[in-house]
Amino acid sequence: MSSTRDPQLRDGGRSDGPEGSLQPTIAASSWPLWEVFVRARRGLSHVHVGSLHAPDAAMALRNARDVYTRRGEGVSIWVIPADQIAASSPDEKDAFFDPADDKVYRHPTFYHVPEGVEHL
């Protein structure tokens, strides 16, 4: 696996610097960031639960299992490289979201929802 050839991995990123200095390398910077999505049970969507570091997708899934599903939180996990996510910019917040504020007719509030229907 080519990614394991990253020299930072040789001793888990806690090695002294290359010249044997006492400055530890910053371990977190050696592995890319992944965003984790967990589906709590069938019928629900995957929901973002947090992020973690891992050298590749296989290890990211494994780490996600250990970090985010220790208490039975999920039945399915997605991991996505954080740098693959295109996010809206906070600067564009007004243009993106404010025009929706006064358009109440877009909300499904004019329907009667029968009692006992979940996950709508």
Next chain:
Amino acid sequence: MNDVALDTRVGDYALRLGDDALILAQRTGEWIAAAPELEEDLALGNLALDLLGQARTLLTYAGRADGSGRSEDDLAYFRDERDFRNCQLVELPNGDFAVTMARLFVFAAYQYELYSRLVDSADETLAAIAAKALKEVAYHRDHAGAWVRRLGDGTDESHRRMQAGLDTVWPYVDELFESDDLTRALAAVEIAVDPAELADPTLSHVRAVLHDATLDEPEPTNRHTGGRRGIHSEQMGYLLAELQHLARSHPGAQW
């Protein structure tokens, strides 16, 4: 074998399995807050807790089956070194991450084969404990196996250290597969699994991973054994001191 003798032997057998799990849980727990990455820290913590859970049910059952009425705490905290029945592999110091993964991988591969047979035990309690533990050790084997592959097939340095890790643990591997009067007697009545049966399936899994990892199977010149008779290595006393000192300093203390 009369019933009392049989029950005592079942207790002794459960004690061996429980001690293996307890001592490896203690060793693995030493990594908490010291693992190379936060994610691996949690993984090793989870894994140690799995083993501790196995130890608790097995020791509880051991104390009940042998008629001594000893609780899991009595067995874990108030026995001396010579009364522990774990194999020496699990008490080895952690060494570096590669030694830890080599030990964990071989031991989980052994436990996987053991529990996947023990689910058919004529003893219902052992069968139930095995069924629960099997899923846990399947993950341990998978997790440690993935690291053995990565490090073996990684950089020159990671390969060298992974091979050194295997070389360190290998002299302790044969002890896992030793049969004695106890296991033979219990295997004859289909309560225990004869350890000798586990050697081939365990080692064939291990060898397949070593092959993928471009690692060589060590050929040690010496072999260590004796754990099942209470003979332990020098490190065991230090491990027990850390494990037991709080409970012995404050007998009966509760959270």
